[in-house]
Amino acid sequence: MTSVENFFKQAWAGLRIxxxxxxxxxxxxxxxxxxxxxxxxxxxxAEATDTTSVAVVREGDQYFVPRPSAATLPASGGSNKGExxxxxxxxxxxxxxxxxxxxxxxxxxxxxxxxxxxASGLDPHxxxxxxxxxxxxxxxxxxxxxxxxxELVSVSTGGTFTTTVNVxxxxxxxxxxx
Numbered sequence: 204m205t206s207v208e209n210f211f212k213q214a215w216a217g218l219r220i221x222x223x224x225x226x227x228x229x230x231x232x233x234x235x236x237x238x239x240x241x242x243x244x245x246x247x248x249a250e251a252t253d254t255t256s257v258a259v260v261r262e263g264d265q266y267f268v269p270r271p272s273a274a275t276l277p278a279s280g281g282s283n284k285g286e287x288x289x290x291x292x293x294x295x296x297x298x299x300x301x302x303x304x305x306x307x308x309x310x311x312x313x314x315x316x317x318x319x320x321x322a323s324g325l326d327p328h329x330x331x332x333x334x335x336x337x338x339x340x341x342x343x344x345x346x347x348x349x350x351x352x353x354e355l356v357s358v359s360t361g362g363t364f365t366t367t368v369n370v371x372x373x374x375x376x377x378x379x380x381x
Contacts, residue, residue, distance in 0.1 A: 264344035266377060267337050269327030269370040271298060271320050295319065306336045328367035331360055345381050355380060 204212075285291065298318040303310040314332040321328075334356045342349040359373035360366060 264340050265346075265381065266374045267329070267334060267341060267368075267370050268302075268317075270316055270329055271318065272325060306340055308336050312336060327370045329370055331356070331366055331368055334360075334368040334373070341377065345377055347377070347380055351380060352377070 295318045299310050299313045302313045302317050306313075313336070314330050316330045317333045317336075320326075338349055338352050338356065341347075342352045345352070347355075355373060355376045356368060359369045359376060361369070
């Protein structure tokens, strides 16, 4: 057998393997996984929303406000603007003024996480400091005592490396307590 014939024989074998693996890995396997996910009773429905990890944005003074989002859905990712960008500085200053007015505090009391998005631009968790300045507003609007709202904040506070308040869980707790 000549080297040219041997080359074409090996190329044909490689092409057949490529086609078979494309069908198996690119069509059959994904269809099988999707089919199994549709079976009722198997750890929920894969197309259902996992609300433990999705921020539920609720509007109104009776709810805690999460961090600002830097992303436009469906994409995620933080802004690439930095402290030396005048547009970014303007946005931060506007947010700081707005939050200070809404919460009835001085602008220098507004924590950094209240005016800046997380690295992914999607993390709604806030610092305990940001939650603290929101307690009086939420208590007034929800009809709960400040003590009860602080207790709910405490229950929703945790973290491994940094201490944060889970705004989604906290707003659900506010609904349940109201």
